[in-house]
Amino acid sequence: MSRPQTLREVSAIVVAEAKPFGRAIDEFVDAFYLDHPNKLRQQQRIDDAPTIVGDAFVDTWIGAVGEHLARRWDLAVPAWTRRPAHYALASPLFVPDSSALRTTLLLESPPAFRSRLLFTFLEPLQRARFPRDAALIDQPA
Amino acid sequence: MKLKALQRENVDDRDFEDAINLAVEIAVETADQLQRLFAAFFPDEKLHPNAAARLPELVQQIRLRRKG
Numbered sequence: 001m002s003r004p005q006t007l008r009e010v011s012a013i014v015v016a017e018a019k020p021f022g023r024a025i026d027e028f029v030d031a032f033y034l035d036h037p038n039k040l041r042q043q044q045r046i047d048d049a050p051t052i053v054g055d056a057f058v059d060t061w062i063g064a065v066g067e068h069l070a071r072r073w074d075l076a077v078p079a080w081t082r083r084p085a086h087y088a089l090a091s092p093l094f095v096p097d098s099s100a101l102r103t104t105l106l107l108e109s110p111p112a113f114r115s116r117l118l119f120t121f122l123e124p125l126q127r128a129r130f131p132r133d134a135a136l137i138d139q140p141a
Numbered sequence: 142m143k144l145k146a147l148q149r150e151n152v153d154d155r156d157f158e159d160a161i162n163l164a165v166e167i168a169v170e171t172a173d174q175l176q177r178l179f180a181a182f183f184p185d186e187k188l189h190p191n192a193a194a195r196l197p198e199l200v201q202q203i204r205l206r207r208k209g
Contacts, residue, residue: 020153021152021153022151022152022153022155025152026151057152061152095150095152095154096147096150096151096154096157096195097154098194098195098198099198100194100195100197100198101191101194101195104191104194120150121148121149121150121191124149124150125150126149127149
């Protein structure tokens with residue numbers, strides 16, 4: 001299957017078991033960053049509601065990515081990110097799952113992730129195609 | 142360079158897994174060796190603190206893999 005162009009396509013790829021979720025989400029994020037600074041095109045990539053995959057982690061991560069990308073790049077947060085399936089975790093998950101980094105992740109995780117019991121880096125979704133002219137999120141004081 | 146990539150997340154942590162496999166292949170198994178390897182590739186950079194924090198668990202996994 002080709003590289004996903006929208007978050008909805010990411011979910012379709014996962015449902016079809018066409019490629020691993022991690023690979024699909026990274027490819028989608030690459031496509032999103034390549035649109036920078038075209039906000040209309042970026043918005044279109046996150047607007048369509050993804051299919052609910054049925055895996056609590058995957059659905060929650062997709063919701064966090066949709067909300068985070070919208071907030072991070074000054075887009076409208078899609079309403080679908082508020083669906084209960086995107087808040088499906090019963091206990092916290094750390095990404096990466098590193099005991100050495102847990103305190104850091106607890107402190108840094110952006111709102112779209114921490115509100116879903118996901119704890120990750122201050123500036124998640126960094127890829128080689130991350131826009132070079134964009135300032136990184138500041139460390140909280 | 143997989144050590145540099147450890148400063149960012151993957152949902153499947155595949156950069157960490159790749160780093161283990163590569164270290165096993167080239168027989169690197171201490172944090173000091175990993176730091177020197179990084180410095181050889183990036184002489185003007187310091188390993189990001191988030192990546193450096195993972196070196197002990199990386200070393201542990203490399204040693205487990207070598208034993209296995």
